[in-house]
Amino acid sequence: xxxSAAGRDKRKFASAKKMRDIMTSYYIEAKSxxxxxxxxxxxxxxGPVEPLIAMDIIPVYPENHGAMIGASKMGGNLCEKAGEMxxxxxxxxxxxxxxxxxxxxxxxxxxxxxxxxxxxxxxICGTVLKWYEIQARYYKVPLFIFDTPFxxxxxxxxxxxxxxxxxxxxxxFLEESSGKKFDHDRMMEVGKYSVEAQVLWQSxxxxxxxxxxxxxxxxxxxxxxxxxxxxxxxxxxxxxRGLLEEMRERVKEGIGAVPRERYRLLWDNLPIWYRxxxxxxxxxxxxxxxxxxxxxxxxxxxxxxxxxxxxxxxMAEGYTRVYLNIGVDEMIKSVLEMVxxxxxxGFVMHSNRSCKPYSLGQYDIRRAVQEKRGIPSVIIESHxxxxxxxxxxxxxxxxxxxxxxLRESKGKRGA
Amino acid sequence: MRGDISGRRRESPGCTVExxxxxxxxxxxxxxxxxxxxxxxxxxxxxAAVFKDGAVLGTKVIFTGYSAGxxxxxxxxxxxxxxxxxxxxxxxxxxxxxxxxxxxFASKAMTEIICHGAGAHFLNPHVRSVIDVxxxxxxxxxxxxxGRVSDFAMNDKCAAGTGRFLEVMAxxxxxxxxxxxxxxxxxxxxxxxxxxxxxxxxxEVISLISKGEQRKNIIAGIHDAVASRIAALAKxxxxxPPVMMTGGVARNIGVVKALERKLELPIEVLExxxxxxxxxxxxxxxxxx
Numbered sequence: 061x062x063x064s065a066a067g068r069d070k071r072k073f074a075s076a077k078k079m080r081d082i083m084t085s086y087y088i089e090a091k092s093x094x095x096x097x098x099x100x101x102x103x104x105x106x107g108p109v110e111p112l113i114a115m116d117i118i119p120v121y122p123e124n125h126g127a128m129i130g131a132s133k134m135g136g137n138l139c140e141k142a143g144e145m146x147x148x149x150x151x152x153x154x155x156x157x158x159x160x161x162x163x164x165x166x167x168x169x170x171x172x173x174x175x176x177x178x179x180x181x182x183x184i185c186g187t188v189l190k191w192y193e194i195q196a197r198y199y200k201v202p203l204f205i206f207d208t209p210f211x212x213x214x215x216x217x218x219x220x221x222x223x224x225x226x227x228x229x230x231x232x233f234l235e236e237s238s239g240k241k242f243d244h245d246r247m248m249e250v251g252k253y254s255v256e257a258q259v260l261w262q263s264x265x266x267x268x269x270x271x272x273x274x275x276x277x278x279x280x281x282x283x284x285x286x287x288x289x290x291x292x293x294x295x296x297x298x299x300x301r302g303l304l305e306e307m308r309e310r311v312k313e314g315i316g317a318v319p320r321e322r323y324r325l326l327w328d329n330l331p332i333w334y335r336x337x338x339x340x341x342x343x344x345x346x347x348x349x350x351x352x353x354x355x356x357x358x359x360x361x362x363x364x365x366x367x368x369x370x371x372x373x374x375m376a377e378g379y380t381r382v383y384l385n386i387g388v389d390e391m392i393k394s395v396l397e398m399v400x401x402x403x404x405x406g407f408v409m410h411s412n413r414s415c416k417p418y419s420l421g422q423y424d425i426r427r428a429v430q431e432k433r434g435i436p437s438v439i440i441e442s443h444x445x446x447x448x449x450x451x452x453x454x455x456x457x458x459x460x461x462x463x464x465x466l467r468e469s470k471g472k473r474g475a
Numbered sequence: 476m477r478g479d480i481s482g483r484r485r486e487s488p489g490c491t492v493e494x495x496x497x498x499x500x501x502x503x504x505x506x507x508x509x510x511x512x513x514x515x516x517x518x519x520x521x522x523a524a525v526f527k528d529g530a531v532l533g534t535k536v537i538f539t540g541y542s543a544g545x546x547x548x549x550x551x552x553x554x555x556x557x558x559x560x561x562x563x564x565x566x567x568x569x570x571x572x573x574x575x576x577x578x579x580f581a582s583k584a585m586t587e588i589i590c591h592g593a594g595a596h597f598l599n600p601h602v603r604s605v606i607d608v609x610x611x612x613x614x615x616x617x618x619x620x621x622g623r624v625s626d627f628a629m630n631d632k633c634a635a636g637t638g639r640f641l642e643v644m645a646x647x648x649x650x651x652x653x654x655x656x657x658x659x660x661x662x663x664x665x666x667x668x669x670x671x672x673x674x675x676x677x678x679e680v681i682s683l684i685s686k687g688e689q690r691k692n693i694i695a696g697i698h699d700a701v702a703s704r705i706a707a708l709a710k711x712x713x714x715x716p717p718v719m720m721t722g723g724v725a726r727n728i729g730v731v732k733a734l735e736r737k738l739e740l741p742i743e744v745l746e747x748x749x750x751x752x753x754x755x756x757x758x759x760x761x762x763x764x
Contacts, residue, residue, distance in 0.1 A: 423711065430626070441631055453573055454612065458629060461588035465624050 070315055073279065075303045082295060083285055090118045091173045099176045099238050102195065104188045105288055106358070107181035107206060108230070108379050110254050110371070113292035114247040115234050117177075121289050122191075125172050126154035126445050129161065130333025132168040135445035141166075153414040153445035155191040162198060177201050177237040179230075183208040183385045185417045204233045208380040212387035215377055223376040251371030254292040255363070260300035261287045262360040267307040268351040269402055272316025274307050277327045277353035278340045279317060287359045318349040323466055324403055327353035328395070328425070329410035329418050332440070334447040335455075342456065346463040352402040354395060358383045361394070388421040392428045399433050406466045407437035408459075414443045436469060438462035510565045512554075513756025514547045514581060515590065516574030519610035519638060520723065521546035522750045523554045525565070526757035533558050534750040543574025547581075567763070569756040573611070585759060587752045588616055588627045593762075594755025595719045596622030598745055604714045606705060606734070606742070607752070608724035610638040613705050615712040628712040636704035638724045640673045644697050647680050648690055652727075659695040659729030666696030676700065694729065702733035709738060719743045721751035 093100045101112050105123040112119045129135050135157050141164060142156035143149060149156075157167070165171030178201060180192035189205065196203035206226055209219050231242045264283070267274050283303060290296045325343070327350045332339065343350060362378035383394065398404065407429050411419050426437045438458050443449040510532075515522040516539060524534045535554035539546040547570060555562060570578035571590040578584070587607065595605045596618060605616040613636050617626040630636050645652040659665075666683050668676050676697075683693050701724075718740050724730055725748035735742050747754060 436626065439628075454629065457573070457586050457588070461586035461624070461627060464586060464589045465627075468623050469625075 067319060071317060071319075073283075073303075073306060075299070075306050076282070078299060078302065079283060079286060082290075082299060086290065087169055090120050091169070093118055093173055100173050101177045101179050101234075101237075102172070102175040102192075103179040104181050104184060104192070106184040106379065106382050106384070107179050108227070108375055109289075110250045110292040110375065111227075111231055111234055111242070111247065112179070113290075114243060114250045115238055115240060117234065117238055118173075119289065120172055120175065122158040122172065122195075123154050124285060124289055125161070125167065125169075126157050127285075127331075127333050128169065129157045129167045130331075130445035130447075131336065133334045133447060134167055135334060135443075136447045138164075138166055139443075139446040139448065149446070149449075150413070152185070152187045152191070153443040153449075155187055157445050159191070159194060162195065175199055175201050177233075178203040179206065180204070181206040181208060181379065183379055183382050185384065185415065187416075202233070202237055204230060206230060206379075208385055210385055210387075211381050211390075213390065215381055219380065220376065223380050224373060227372050227376055248368075248371060250292040251375070252368045253294055253297050255366050255368040255371070257287060257291045257296045257300055258360040258363055258366070260297065260304055262357070262363060264300060264304050264307055265352065265357055265360070267304070267311055270311045271324070271403065272314070272318065272321035273324065273349050273351040273402075274310035274315060274317055275351075276317045276340065276343075277350040277356065278331070278336050280353060280356040281331045281336060284356045284359065291359070316349065318344050318347065320347045321349045323348040323405045323463070323470070324351045325349065325406045325408050326351070326395070326398055326402065326404040327355070327408050327410070328422065329412045330355055330415055330444045332410060332412075332442045332450065333444055335442075335450060338452075342459055346459075348406075348463060348466075350408065351404065352398050354383060354391075354398065357398070384417045388424050391421065392425050395425055395429055396432060399429065399435065404433075404435065405470060406435050406462065408462070409437060409439045410444075411439050411441045412444050413441065413449065414445065436462060436465045509567070509761065510560065511757050511760035512551060512565050512568045513590065513753040513758070513760060514551050514568060514570045514578050515572040515587060515750070515752035515756060516543045516547045516550075516570065516578060517572045517587075517609050517611075517723075517752075519642075520749070521550040521572075521574070522753040523547075523550040524750055524753035524757045525554060525558055525560065526754070526761055529761075531747075531754055531757070534747065534753060536749060539574065542577075544577035544579065547574060547578035567760040569760040571752050571756045572609075582760065583763075585756060588614060588629075589624055590752045590755035590759060591721050592616045592618050592622070592624040592755065593758045594747075594751035594753075595721060597754065597758045598747065598751070599717070599719060599743065602717050602719045602743070604709070604716070604718045606709060606714075606718060606720045606725075607722040608637060608701075608705060608720070608730070609722040613637055613708060613722075613724075615705075615709045615714060617712060617715070626712060628708050630704065630708060636701050636708075638722070640676070640701060641697070641724065641727065641730075643673055643677055644680055644694075647677050648684070648693060650690060650694070655694055655698075656726070656728035656730070658691045659698050660732065662689075662691040662695035664692050665699050666692045668693075668696045668700040695733075698727070698729040698733040701730055702737050705734060706737035714738065714740070716740050717743060719745070721745075721748045723749045725749070 099117045101117045109119045138157040138160040141160035178192050286296045365377040367374040440455045510527045513524045521539045525532045537550045568581040570581035570584045571587045575584035591607045595602045607614045613630045619625045720742045725744045
């Protein structure tokens with residue numbers, strides 16, 4: 061689908077450059093931590109980052125780095141290297157790319173700064189445990205494991221006490237590893253920024269309820285970086301305030317992210333990082349807008365449990381009840397809510413061989429969505445970073461067929 | 476159940492030319508005087524079909540070779556030549572298959588999922604599920620009461636369970652692929668091929684050969700392995716009868732029988748199984764004329 065240069069310009073986000081600048085300074089600061097005497101902690105994407113910010117320890121995310129490696133199409137080579145090191149291709153490609161990168165300092169930013177400590181929260185998967193143990197041995201640094209029990213349905217008292225206690229242990233670990241005293245007042249401030257940024261991020265995602273939607277999930281995959289890496293910082297709050305304004309402006313002017321939006325779709329699972337543009341183009345050509353996704357909302361989906369007045373207590377629950385740490389029935393509920401909220405016509409599921417907890421149960425979720433909302437769905441298989449695993453013609457045929465079905469089911473003749 | 480439906484057109488896998496109107500089945504929304512064509516460029520073969528007045532006038536199958544675009548043009552031109560038609564009399568062409576976007580002279584490209592659904596529905600309106608097994612993939616297509624595709628599933632990006640898998644096995648066994656079906660039917664004890672990977676299955680087959688296992692049993696084992704994978708895909712997608720099988724692999728009676736056993740359902744296979752996608756494309760071209 062061709063569009064005029066003016067049309068394309070209109071669809072560009074002014075906030076994109078701002079975010080790139082913030083991320084660049086963040087990585088420069090992290091990479092020069094040795095010179096500035098700051099401590100660096102590597103942390104999992106779903107881990108409680110706020111205490112690190114409160115302690116002025118720079119959080120670094122191997123998963124965000126993995127996404128950058130994937131988006132730069134450098135995942136295949138690094139995963140090949142991991143294969144040479146003995147890691148199976150069936151493992152998570154974030155883990156493989158990161159482990160290989162530690163050895164060769166590859167990737168788009170020449171590798172991550174070496175960590176002074178590692179924070180591993182298993183609310184997103186079990187792979188992170190082994191992955192961080194490997195890195196703890198390699199870098200010879202202390203590792204803190206924040207264990208969040210799986211919440212099939214509710215959040216019981218035992219779990220509540222168990223997780224809350226670990227927050228105190230976590231703080232003690234940080235004090236010991238950094239040689240600094242924890243400042244509770246500063247923590248309250250960071251907590252406030254964190255909740256505020258999450259509220260703003262949710263509001264940004266909510267603008268996609270408008271028809272046409274001012275953004276696609278591919279935009280959300282991009283703008284996600286700050287809420288993942290720097291939630292709890294003022295700069296993040298400011299950034300999302302600006303982004304929200306920009307989105308609302310687009311809504312007011314009726315600017316859709318996809319020219320001639322006719323179909324509204326929901327994306328499930330992590331992005332296929334090395335195919336973002338390809339996917340975006342193919343859906344745009346079908347006049348389909350991926351208005352929402354189950355992934356980027358994971359960084360604001362727990363707001364209902366958060367209370368900035370008692371941040372550390374509520375954080376325990378918020379971090380334990382993330383999308384990937386709840387039962388399939390709860391996931392189905394959450395997906396159906398999104399289908400209704402965003403007015404979704406079809407469901408695109410990425411069966412991500414890298415991420416087992418995300419991909420297990422997808423067929424059940426798919427069936428439930430089809431039965432309860434009667435909307436068609438499609439499953440695409442890949443690894444989120446390892447581009448050697450992607451079959452373009454297979455994916456294209458599936459997406460085309462899905463869109464042909466969707467067109468017919470919406471009663472619009474395709475030919 | 477195997478064979479075609481009484482009163483419908485039959486054809487050989489190569490080419491059959493029929494007189495317009497013979498065995499014709501009326502379809503809705505047809506344009507009386509219009510020729511339409513469907514071109515299905517697959518990974519191994521390219522197929523074409525010409526359609527007029529609710530009937531298939533002829534079909535043609537050639538090997539795809541290196542260039543999908545050339546194969547699409549060649550199979551179409553050869554079929555037109557055999558039918559004595561001029562390209563100008565064809566009002567609309569729909570291309571399909573993996574090479575669908577390489578057929579630049581087509582009016583529209585549609586996926587083989589929709590085309591196989593349309594082809595099967597045209598040939599037997601009662602069909603509710605289509606199992607299409609071609610050179611590089613297998614698909615299960617579920618049709619609603621109106622013959623529209625309501626759901627589908629494709630095999631993972633892996634050759635096991637596809638025509639290519641059978642080709643590799645035929646080479647390892649030094650048997651003509653065309654004899655595979657009949658040979659497997661006389662097996663009294665199918666070998667167990669446990670591997671789900673083409674490469675590993677090939678080495679498994681070679682080790683069975685070296686142990687002196689009979690060809691017919693190995694072939695029957697291969698068919699069971701292929702059928703298992705397709706049956707799992709079919710069950711996952713919610714297959715429902717009546718079931719039709721299309722695509723080149725439908726010509727292999729051994730796979731069809733093994734699948735019928737696994738699914739516990741009869742499978743209808745028409746002579747036109749291999750050209751079903753091209754027929755469906757021609758039908759769609761007529762419908763949207």
